[in-house]
Amino acid sequence: MSRFSIFSLARNAMSWHQNWPRQWRSPDPKPEYDVVIIGAGGHGLATAYYLAKEHGITNVAVIEKGWLGGGNTGRNTTIVRSNYLWDESGLFYENAMKLWENLSQELNYNVMFSQRGVLNLAHNLGDVRESIRRVNANNLNGIDAEWLNAEQVKEFCPIINISKDSRYPVMGATLQRRGGTARHDAVAWGYARGADDMGVDVIQNCEVQGLMIDNGTVKGVRTSLGDIKAKKVAMACAGHTSVVADMAGIRLPIESHPLQALVSEPMKPVIDCVVMSNAVHVYVSQSDKGELVMGAGIDAYVGYSQRGSLHVIEDQLGSAMELFPLFSRTRMMRSWGGIVDTCPDASPIVGKTPVKNLYVNAGWGTGGFKATPGAGWCYAHTIAKDEPHDLNAAFSIDRFITGALVDEHGAAGVAH
Amino acid sequence: MLYIKCPWCGERDETEYHYGGEAHIVRPENPDELTDAEWAEYVFMRTNTKGVHRERWVHSDGCRRWFNVARNTVTNEIVSVYKTGEKPDLPEAVTTKPAPAKKAAAKKAPVKKKEGA
Numbered sequence: 001m002s003r004f005s006i007f008s009l010a011r012n013a014m015s016w017h018q019n020w021p022r023q024w025r026s027p028d029p030k031p032e033y034d035v036v037i038i039g040a041g042g043h044g045l046a047t048a049y050y051l052a053k054e055h056g057i058t059n060v061a062v063i064e065k066g067w068l069g070g071g072n073t074g075r076n077t078t079i080v081r082s083n084y085l086w087d088e089s090g091l092f093y094e095n096a097m098k099l100w101e102n103l104s105q106e107l108n109y110n111v112m113f114s115q116r117g118v119l120n121l122a123h124n125l126g127d128v129r130e131s132i133r134r135v136n137a138n139n140l141n142g143i144d145a146e147w148l149n150a151e152q153v154k155e156f157c158p159i160i161n162i163s164k165d166s167r168y169p170v171m172g173a174t175l176q177r178r179g180g181t182a183r184h185d186a187v188a189w190g191y192a193r194g195a196d197d198m199g200v201d202v203i204q205n206c207e208v209q210g211l212m213i214d215n216g217t218v219k220g221v222r223t224s225l226g227d228i229k230a231k232k233v234a235m236a237c238a239g240h241t242s243v244v245a246d247m248a249g250i251r252l253p254i255e256s257h258p259l260q261a262l263v264s265e266p267m268k269p270v271i272d273c274v275v276m277s278n279a280v281h282v283y284v285s286q287s288d289k290g291e292l293v294m295g296a297g298i299d300a301y302v303g304y305s306q307r308g309s310l311h312v313i314e315d316q317l318g319s320a321m322e323l324f325p326l327f328s329r330t331r332m333m334r335s336w337g338g339i340v341d342t343c344p345d346a347s348p349i350v351g352k353t354p355v356k357n358l359y360v361n362a363g364w365g366t367g368g369f370k371a372t373p374g375a376g377w378c379y380a381h382t383i384a385k386d387e388p389h390d391l392n393a394a395f396s397i398d399r400f401i402t403g404a405l406v407d408e409h410g411a412a413g414v415a416h
Numbered sequence: 417m418l419y420i421k422c423p424w425c426g427e428r429d430e431t432e433y434h435y436g437g438e439a440h441i442v443r444p445e446n447p448d449e450l451t452d453a454e455w456a457e458y459v460f461m462r463t464n465t466k467g468v469h470r471e472r473w474v475h476s477d478g479c480r481r482w483f484n485v486a487r488n489t490v491t492n493e494i495v496s497v498y499k500t501g502e503k504p505d506l507p508e509a510v511t512t513k514p515a516p517a518k519k520a521a522a523k524k525a526p527v528k529k530k531e532g533a
Binding site for chain 2: 240242243251252253254255256300301302303304305309310311344400401402403
């Protein structure tokens with residue numbers, strides 16, 4: 001792997017940047033691997049990277065139905081934060097945040113991680129109490145969080161409308177200064193490049209059509225490119241987890257929904273932080289290109305169509321206009337949808353399954369991107385040791401039987 | 417935007433309705449005999465079908481009555497609308513259309529449920 005540096009940049013400038021090598025191979029699948037990961041999105045690639053780096057397991061394939069990072073990794077609104085309420089989630093996401101803070105250096109790849117601060121707005125007394133409680137819980141877990149009143153919100157984000165006459169008045173907000181955004185594609189590309197360098201095969205256009213299961217133990221996957229044997233198989237295919245789990249006869253508490261996002265035409269810098277409102281389903285940031293990146297809520301119905309209904313976007317933009325009257329004449333340029341796996345308690349499932357040597361990483365709902373490094377790190381540990389790490393032990397499938405749910409509806413970006 | 421034909425009021429925009437989740441999940445008749453796993457199956461586990469999905473809707477801004485819809489979750493095509501208490505068979509061509517590659521899909525969920533009202 002050629003390392004990126006000021007020197008390699010200068011050297012390649014001499015040849016008009018025509019001679020940069022490819023960043024990863026496109027190998028044919030081998031007949032057998034130690035670990036096959038289903039899904040080459042951020043989570044799957046991060047898992048492969050940490051399997052190779054932390055656990056020395058390099059005979060790994062990451063297989064992908066479409067193209068690398070083309071699912072939810074390439075469709076999210078790139079927000080990163082760790083201000084979750086419960087200890088289990090707070091510590092889990094904070095571990096991810098610490099990995100984010102060093103990710104560009106770790107991968108020698110600029111993931112454009114920008115800790116510009118994330119505001120979560122409160123619009124009524126219930127929100128205010130819940131938010132202050134969450135700030136306190138975060139501080140007890142060593143996660144940075146502050147409570148801002150309406151005037152302080154205005155100071156932090158001057159274009160926000162804090163009028164008391166507003167349909168959704170801003171009564172305050174929590175602020176995580178270490179939160180921000182990252183370039184979503186670059187995260188997938190950086191992990192793919194790093195994993196490939198350590199010997200991991202990233203195989204695109206390879207659809208899983210079945211699982212080989214013998215006596216309750218997974219033996220491999222049947223794919224559109226033929227059968228691939230594997231000692232361990234790990235799902236990282238958010239959106240379609242139920243479809244793959246069904247091949248193993250596993251029932252999951254997951255429902256897939258369309259989630260939409262949209263970007264505006266590029267404009268001059270107007271908003272230098274991330275503003276989120278769980279209650280009215282608005283989350284806004286501005287990309288380096290100047291586009292406003294906005295997300296909507298999920299469509300209520302189960303769907304795999306990667307598109308949602310217009311009224312969801314209308315509701316979301318209506319709320320956004322109240323908060324940011326300045327945007328009223330902004331034209332929206334593109335909108336798209338992704339398929340999100342939602343769990344009943346708005347927390348993910350990362351762990352073992354009833355089938356031996358088959359693992360599941362799913363149920364991230366609307367907020368899987370921020371977890372990418374941490375999820376990959378914990379998932380790799382779970383696969384390598386056949387035992388979850390302390391950080392993801394609480395996120396087992398068993399919690400739906402024991403009742404030990406991790407209810408994060410308050411801290412999730414979008415209600416579902 | 418879906419157009420849904422309410423069995424009582426006719427075709428209306430999706431915004432008049434609310435979604436009620438997977439249909440034909442029957443409350444267990446013997447709740448005090450259920451194990452935790454059986455409760456989890458009833459409360460949390462869902463088929464999350466890719467293809468034709470039977471689901472409940474309520475015409476909340478209209479007649480406020482509940483009914484069932486069979487909808488293809490990939491194409492959003494509404495295959496059938498029927499009243500609560502009914503469960504018509506769907507044409508085979510419709511139910512197998514969306515996921516032709518998937519052989520294992522024919523296998524049903526491990527926990528058998530009594531199909532009721």
